[in-house]
Amino acid sequence: METADTVIVGGGVIGCATAYYLAGRGLRVVLCERRALAAEASGANAGMVGASGGLPGRTLLHTRKSIELLAQAEEELGQPIEFVRGGRFMLAHSPAQWTAVQDFAATRRREGIDVELLSGPDARRLEPLLGPSVVGAAHAPGDGHVNPFLLTHAYAAAAKRHGAEIRTGVTVTALDMSGGRVSGVRTQTGGIAAATVVLAAGAWSAELMARLGVSLPVRPGRGQMLVTDVLPPLSRRVLRAPALGIRQDVRGHLLIGSTVEDVGFDRGVTLPTLARFCQVAAGIMPVLRTARILRAWSGFRPMTPDSLAIIDTVPGATGLVLATGHSRSGVSYGPVTGWLVAQLVADGKTQLPLTPFRLDRFAAPAAISAAAGSRTGSVTDGHTHH
Amino acid sequence: MAERSRSVIVCRCENVTIGEIADVLEVGARTFDEIKRVTRAGMGICQGRTCECVVTDLLVEDGRVAPEEIVSRSVRPPVRPITLEVLAASEPDAPRLPDEA
Amino acid sequence: MDTRITEHSVLGPAPARRRLSMRFQGREIPAVDGDSIASALLAAGIRVIRHAANGEPRGVYCGIGHCYECRVTVNGVDGRRACLVPAADGMIVEKDMGADRGR
Numbered sequence: 338m339e340t341a342d343t344v345i346v347g348g349g350v351i352g353c354a355t356a357y358y359l360a361g362r363g364l365r366v367v368l369c370e371r372r373a374l375a376a377e378a379s380g381a382n383a384g385m386v387g388a389s390g391g392l393p394g395r396t397l398l399h400t401r402k403s404i405e406l407l408a409q410a411e412e413e414l415g416q417p418i419e420f421v422r423g424g425r426f427m428l429a430h431s432p433a434q435w436t437a438v439q440d441f442a443a444t445r446r447r448e449g450i451d452v453e454l455l456s457g458p459d460a461r462r463l464e465p466l467l468g469p470s471v472v473g474a475a476h477a478p479g480d481g482h483v484n485p486f487l488l489t490h491a492y493a494a495a496a497k498r499h500g501a502e503i504r505t506g507v508t509v510t511a512l513d514m515s516g517g518r519v520s521g522v523r524t525q526t527g528g529i530a531a532a533t534v535v536l537a538a539g540a541w542s543a544e545l546m547a548r549l550g551v552s553l554p555v556r557p558g559r560g561q562m563l564v565t566d567v568l569p570p571l572s573r574r575v576l577r578a579p580a581l582g583i584r585q586d587v588r589g590h591l592l593i594g595s596t597v598e599d600v601g602f603d604r605g606v607t608l609p610t611l612a613r614f615c616q617v618a619a620g621i622m623p624v625l626r627t628a629r630i631l632r633a634w635s636g637f638r639p640m641t642p643d644s645l646a647i648i649d650t651v652p653g654a655t656g657l658v659l660a661t662g663h664s665r666s667g668v669s670y671g672p673v674t675g676w677l678v679a680q681l682v683a684d685g686k687t688q689l690p691l692t693p694f695r696l697d698r699f700a701a702p703a704a705i706s707a708a709a710g711s712r713t714g715s716v717t718d719g720h721t722h723h
Numbered sequence: 724m725a726e727r728s729r730s731v732i733v734c735r736c737e738n739v740t741i742g743e744i745a746d747v748l749e750v751g752a753r754t755f756d757e758i759k760r761v762t763r764a765g766m767g768i769c770q771g772r773t774c775e776c777v778v779t780d781l782l783v784e785d786g787r788v789a790p791e792e793i794v795s796r797s798v799r800p801p802v803r804p805i806t807l808e809v810l811a812a813s814e815p816d817a818p819r820l821p822d823e824a
Numbered sequence: 825m826d827t828r829i830t831e832h833s834v835l836g837p838a839p840a841r842r843r844l845s846m847r848f849q850g851r852e853i854p855a856v857d858g859d860s861i862a863s864a865l866l867a868a869g870i871r872v873i874r875h876a877a878n879g880e881p882r883g884v885y886c887g888i889g890h891c892y893e894c895r896v897t898v899n900g901v902d903g904r905r906a907c908l909v910p911a912a913d914g915m916i917v918e919k920d921m922g923a924d925r926g927r
Contacts, residue, residue: 373752373754373756373757373760374757374760375760376756376757376760380760486760486761487761490760490761494750503751505751505753505757506753564766565807566768566804566903567877579822579823580819580820580821580822580823581820588763588877590766596820596821597821606799606800608813608814608817609814609817609818610817610820611810612810612811612812612813612814612817613814613817613818613819613820614820615807615808615810615811616811616817617820617823618807619807619808619811625807626806626807626808626811627806627807627808627902628806628807629768629804629805629806629902629903630801630804630805630806630807630810631766631767631768631770631801631804632770632799632800632801633799633800633801634799735876735882735885735891735893736891736892738876738877738878738880768892768895768903769890769891769892772890772891773885773886773890773891804892804903
């Protein structure tokens with residue numbers, strides 16, 4: 338059987354960023370992706386990133402680190418990733434939304450994230466194309482957007498340059514366990530023995546964990562999205578209203594979305610949703626009315642009950658690291674996740690606390706059952722906290 | 724790959740050349756969608772109608788992918804470009820999105 | 825300069841068709857009833873219909889409404905395919921402004 342230091346399951350932005358950072362630490366990494374890199378959530382999103390998107394009191398530290406890492410990534414990875422740090426507007430179109438936006442600004446500023454409040458007229462001075470119904474906005478100048486396909490591929494390519502193997506079309510069918518330790522993975526083409534397995538399979542992580550008798554609280558949350566034909570430069574900013582996000586890529590296409598729907602793995606798009614996107618978008622930026630829509634699609638975000646990722650080891654499964662459940666923010670947290678997981682695997686500790694991402698924060702703590710493989714004893718066996 | 728100029732355009736909509744596609748084939752892309760994600764071939768206004776057959780030809784050439792293993796490009800609505808206002812007007816009673824206040 | 829075939833070795837003489845007139849980029853283009861915008865432009869020797877993002881001149885390519893290479897703005901409406909839209913008297917055709925607006 339072939340061997341590696343670490344097998345990474347999943348070739349999205351989380352898996353590839355992890356491969357990059359781990360390979361950079363000199364570990365022999367094999368990444369297994371069942372379809373193609375960025376084929377799922379990492380390839381279906383609008384690429385919005387930023388420190389302001391974290392959770393106050395919990396993860397603003399992490400989102401801030403993540404965008405710093407992203408800002409260095411283009412040069413480090415040596416490939417274009419189309420990172421535009423043009424800032425983000427959180428738009429309010431009603432008094433209730435304005436209250437929420439004010440709270441957004443206050444909570445971020447409290448933790449040192451630069452966010453300013455703008456009145457409707459001031460917002461429109463900075464963004465003249467905003468519609469007349471805008472009441473105000475929170476402006477986070479340090480946020481931005483990136484091309485998630487290019488970012489994922491750039492991490493993978495850089496990982497390969499550091500000796501990692503990136504395998505697509507390879508499905509991990511099971512995690513191998515022996516005596517309370519992970520011993521590798523099983524794929525349709527054979528097994529790979531490894532002391533560490535990182536599970537970064539997004540909405541499919543729960544499936545693999547279920548085979549170990551662990552109920553992972555990660556469910557697919559379908560998100561629909563539209564893309565328009567190329568338009569002249571309208572804005573470098575990410576424009577977010579509570580229900581919709583809009584951003585323009587470097588070629589001029591606008592990405593408009595999204596939803597979070599509990600429909601299992603149904604890859605369809607629905608006309609009422611898409612129509613509503615268009616209605617709301619036209620309110621946010623009226624010039625978009627004549628924009629031509631080229632494509633609508635959907636993707637499956639790995640949703641957790643609190644929309645925060647699970648980055649943690651697993652009781653009763655030494656060597657297994659979860660890096661999944663990034664909900665709506667996988668691209669934003671991707672860089673810092675890879676950075677932290679590499680530290681967890683290589684050093685046994687991390688430079689930022691993983692407390693917000695612990696598996697045991699959920700009501701029913703997961704544990705490896707006896708049926709899943711041999712187990713040496715208690716629920717906390719082999720589990721280190723960070 | 725047969726002798727030809729790398730600068731020949733394969734995807735007219737996004738101006739993607741043979742050379743760019745050859746480069747991603749070299750690193751293991753085996754389907755149209757994979758090539759699309761990295762090169763943008765197929766992301767333009769015709770959504771891959773015109774370039775799919777040429778890309779498929781490049782995939783099959785040199786035995787990279789057997790003809791029977793070719794996976795068609797993923798096709799999504801709309802069938803042809805439609806303006807936001809027309810799509811918006813098609814469902815005037817569309818329910819509000821969950822996060823709309 | 826009209827490149828139309830008026831006498832075909834197999835099909836014989838071209839049937840008489842009502843003449844029309846349309847404009848492309850301000851220039852008067854003679855057309856006949858039954859022309860598409862594309863055929864009228866080609867008959868008038870106009871092959872460059874727009875310019876791509878990389879500056880290349882582009883025109884009719886597939887001719888069957890697939891490729892959108894021949895897209896033009898017709899009477900103010902963007903994204904019309906010249907190969908499919910019938911020429912009409914007084915029609916105002918311009919370079920497609922939907923995507924290229926502002927370039």
